[in-house]
Amino acid sequence: MEVIKYAVVGTGRGKVFMSPPEYTGMKLTAVCDLNPDKLIIVKYRFDKDDSIQLFTDYDEMLAKADIDAVILANYFNEHAEFAIKALKAGKHVLSECTAMGTIGEGVALCRAVEESGKIYMIAENYPFTKARMEMKHLYESGELGELLYGEGEYAHAMNAPFDIAPGEYHWRNQIPSTYYCTHAIAPIMLITNTVPTRVNGFVPKIEDQSYRGNEVRLQDPGGIIVCEMDNGAVVRTMQGAFRATSMATRLHCTHGACEINRADGRLTVWHEGFNRGNNPKYRTYEPEWPEEYAEMAAKAGHGGGDFWVIHYFAEAIQKNEQPWLNVYRACAMSAVGILAWKSVVNGGAAYDVPKFDDEEDRKKYENDFWTPFRKEGESDEGMPPRTASPWKPTEEAYAAAKAAWEASDYLGLGWKKSGFAEELALAKAKFEKN
Ligand SMILES: NC(=O)c1ccc[n+]([C@@H]2O[C@H](COP(=O)([O-])OP(=O)(O)OC[C@H]3O[C@@H](n4cnc5c(N)ncnc54)[C@H](O)[C@@H]3O)[C@@H](O)[C@H]2O)c1
Numbered sequence: 001m002e003v004i005k006y007a008v009v010g011t012g013r014g015k016v017f018m019s020p021p022e023y024t025g026m027k028l029t030a031v032c033d034l035n036p037d038k039l040i041i042v043k044y045r046f047d048k049d050d051s052i053q054l055f056t057d058y059d060e061m062l063a064k065a066d067i068d069a070v071i072l073a074n075y076f077n078e079h080a081e082f083a084i085k086a087l088k089a090g091k092h093v094l095s096e097c098t099a100m101g102t103i104g105e106g107v108a109l110c111r112a113v114e115e116s117g118k119i120y121m122i123a124e125n126y127p128f129t130k131a132r133m134e135m136k137h138l139y140e141s142g143e144l145g146e147l148l149y150g151e152g153e154y155a156h157a158m159n160a161p162f163d164i165a166p167g168e169y170h171w172r173n174q175i176p177s178t179y180y181c182t183h184a185i186a187p188i189m190l191i192t193n194t195v196p197t198r199v200n201g202f203v204p205k206i207e208d209q210s211y212r213g214n215e216v217r218l219q220d221p222g223g224i225i226v227c228e229m230d231n232g233a234v235v236r237t238m239q240g241a242f243r244a245t246s247m248a249t250r251l252h253c254t255h256g257a258c259e260i261n262r263a264d265g266r267l268t269v270w271h272e273g274f275n276r277g278n279n280p281k282y283r284t285y286e287p288e289w290p291e292e293y294a295e296m297a298a299k300a301g302h303g304g305g306d307f308w309v310i311h312y313f314a315e316a317i318q319k320n321e322q323p324w325l326n327v328y329r330a331c332a333m334s335a336v337g338i339l340a341w342k343s344v345v346n347g348g349a350a351y352d353v354p355k356f357d358d359e360e361d362r363k364k365y366e367n368d369f370w371t372p373f374r375k376e377g378e379s380d381e382g383m384p385p386r387t388a389s390p391w392k393p394t395e396e397a398y399a400a401a402k403a404a405w406e407a408s409d410y411l412g413l414g415w416k417k418s419g420f421a422e423e424l425a426l427a428k429a430k431f432e433k434n
Helices: 013-017 036-046 058-065 076-088 103-116 128-142 182-193 289-299 302-319 327-345 359-366 396-405 420-430
Strands: 005-010 025-031 051-053 070-073 092-096 119-120 149-154 198-200 222-229 234-240 249-253 256-260 267-270 282-285
Touching: 005 013, 005 058, 005 302, 013 036, 025 058, 036 051, 036 256, 036 420, 051 058, 058 076, 070 076, 070 302, 076 092, 076 103, 092 267, 092 302, 103 327, 103 359, 119 302, 119 327, 128 182, 128 249, 128 256, 128 267, 149 182, 182 222, 182 234, 182 249, 182 327, 198 327, 222 327, 289 302
Parallel strands: 005 025, 005 070, 025 051, 070 092, 092 119, 149 234
Antiparallel strands: 149 249, 198 222, 222 234, 249 256, 256 267, 267 282
């Protein structure tokens, strides 16, 4: 087994990837973040033998660090540019969701993977919960037949605290409500081995200023996407906040149906008399992890998904075979959120998902850099809207948010909460003495 030296970019979500299981061969040797305080703290937490190099400049890290692979956990809509640079520098890439901020970047990303011959995987963890892996097993056994209709949900209700999203232009404060769609669509793609081909988007256009109070997240309450899949099935996904968390997956197939129970995460499978065979009408059960990995998966975040992402990425590099969550599927699932927003903006029109593995088809999209994300200070003129409802944060809300961001030095994700100054002092004492 090869040792795979790798870097993590971004130290929020990125921390999840900093202590991989030993059997994978993964060894963290570099970390990159814009903020040097975060860097030295993660070194203090994760570096057992003083082997992790720290960088505030990504290009410098690619040029100088001793690494075979890069794990991208930087800002949501900026992954493609970073991935392409890494591939061009001969590194394998594991990219957090989403794969790209625009369709044109997706085309460039696919080409870069093909030209580099390196492994690319999207770090989509939601297909790998116990219940969804069991759904895959069940689907592959043939008991359910073929997918007709599916529902995938990733509604994450958050009374968005300021410190998770520091800055008016932070991606979490301006992400349209269809964009965070991969957690909802990827499980259905993996379970049924289908790919979305056409997309419509919808949002409830409700002004709820009274509920939102001093929130500054510029986003509609939630997004609904209807996809046609390449087998002809229809899938409906739900993403955004929607004021009540909901992360179920449901499949209706030619020979039966199954769904994750909203309240307890167990799986219910059911059939009708005419397509039941020897199966009971209803059964509800708690699936098991594969025995060999049960302990590690049970301890990992996001229902075990965080373990499997590293497992499959390392396996792909060790075997030198692209993973199931390859660049084409990564771009297709990411395109769903972009095209659904275009659909919302254009009155519900349907858009084709490019065939990302087909140069002739994807060439049509190579210059499509449509995006509603603004850069700091960029004017709204000529830009697509970020919300469908006319709701806007109040001036008072922005003032309160600004005060909170300044007080936490714009660190984000709860970094400044407890013990930050103490840990920083300990880390500096340990590593800055030379
Ligand atoms: N799969 C999951 O369950 C899951 C969960 C949370 C977040 N995420 C994804 O992970 C990514 C990061 O999320 P987050 O919550 O940590 O976001 P965040 O905005 O809190 O953190 C991003 C980090 O990247 C750093 N960064 C940004 N640009 C950089 C650059 N040019 N060079 C070096 N560092 C840079 C920032 O300083 C920051 O520390 C997002 O794409 C998000 O969608 C996935």
